[in-house]
Amino acid sequence: MTEETRTVERSVEEWRELLSADQHAVLFKEATEPPGSSPLNQETRDGLFACAACFLPLFESSSKYESGTGWPSFFAPIAGRIGSRKDFKLILPRTEYHCARCGGHQGHVFKDGPAPTGERYCNNGVALRFVPDGDPLPEPRT
DSSP states (O other), X not given: OOGGGOOOOOOHHHHHHXXXXXXXXXXXXXXXXXXXXXXXXXXXXXXXXXXXXXXXXXXXXXXXXOOSSSSOEESOOOTTSEEEEEEOTTSSXXXXXXXXXXXXXXXXXXXXXXXXXXXXXXXXXXXXXXXXXXXXXXXXXX
C-alpha cells in the first residue's frame, strides 16, 4: 500500500456530509444510477477519472471506451487503485469493484470488454470526478 492508497476511514454520516445524496447512495449504499444519466458517458477529453468521495485517480482516459451500456466503461483501472469482491445481489455472482482508498462502490467488472484486457469496468458516473489533463487533481480526502 502506498501513501496515496492508504485507507480513509470515515463514518457514513461524515461521507453523507461531503457528498450529494446520489453520490452517497452509489458510493456507500451500493446503489446504481440510471443508465444514460451521466455526462461522463460523453466525456472524451484526456485526463483522469477519480473517485468522487476521496479523489483517488482510478482510471486514465485512455482506457475509457463506449460500451453501449449507458454507463462510463473502462477496460483497465490504474494499477493498485481498486479492490473487488463477489456480489450476489442479482442471484448470479458478479464482481463488484470499489476504490482502494475509501471503499466507495464504483460498479461491476465483466468479461465482455475490448482488447487488451477483455474486461469492462462498468462504472457509475456519479461515483467519479473527471479531471482534464492540465488541471490540478483535488487534494485527497483523508
